[in-house]
Amino acid sequence: MIAKFLSELDERTGWKKVKEALLDRRIPEASGWQAWLYTLGSASLLLFAVQALTGMLLAMNYVPSPDHAYDSIRYIEREVLLGSFVRGLHHWGASFMVVIVALHMLRVFFMGAYKYPREGTWMAGVALFMVVMGFSFTGYLLPWDQKAYWATAVGTNIAAQVPTLGPYIGKVLKGGDVLGALTLSRFYAFHVLVLPALLILFVGLHLFLVVWHGISETPRRKDQ
């Protein structure tokens, strides 16, 4: 029954070939703890999926305005069913995402996997890294508590130290002269609209290139 349905579906969509290309790829021989290093990219992807799901839920109750941001988050924590769990997942997922993506980048670097012909994969990866940093920076402001406010004050002030252009960069980041309502809604728009769109775009490119080139061979010593 199920087999028949799947093969009928395959005739119409060709999903078996797609699955073969995506999941049944040939990958380099690896064993022991080194094999785990190859999972870091997929782990990043899973974390992004968790962030996307929990983020969508949080956005149902969160309001990005100085009057309501803090209270709406407290409402999620205290009154929404599983609210503190969902927020906890998003909070810890954010930290894990940065750590795992950085580890993934390190494994790619130390294995020399960024070399010809995978420069494009690496560049897409660099874009992804910056997008992840952007998520962290913008997301940190959203609770609108003291820590959020002053961390962002420091962050935007650092950006404003750039010679000549600094003050303008600061204003563009803050959406005005001071850190306030405009900054919050600007950061929120980036956090939930701009950055997810960019991330999905670059993940698509990144994964296409990963599949296209195949995973690089584990580097070995000459005498091995």
Add this chain to the structure above:
Amino acid sequence: MENEVSRRTFLQWIIASLSAAIGLVLGGTGTGYFLSPAFKKEDEGWIDVGSVREVSRGAPVKLEFTQRKKDGWMTVETRSSAWFLTSNGRDFVAFDPRCTHLGCPYRWDADKKQFLCPCHTATFAVDGRVVSGPPPRPLDRFPVKVVRERLQIIPQALESGKA
């Protein structure tokens, strides 16, 4: 061995179960969070207005109270009022303080023993019936109850027009 499970099948099985477990936790959590408004107990909204002793027999009194409406994480406070009367000190009636014509506040005329609306000179009997003037229906009533000698109301008119 007959029932030998290959390494590949075994790992596929592990992956499938782990994915299912993760999917179940995330899916269940998301569903609960998303559907939670449906399970939330409705706040009936009874408001304490004051002691029953503030209303004496025969003469309606207008009592003020603070209405706290919860709207998510916000609480909106509004001052409003209602007319209270009792004939026996046990059963109470509460009238919406707005005239059923165009919403003007009316007052109690102690001499005529009638409610008087100044806007278009309507009069209502003590039980809320229209005595004269343009109002289309008797005064609207609020649900009232007495809890431990305190008056409580829901300042929302019972089905208007049928009071």
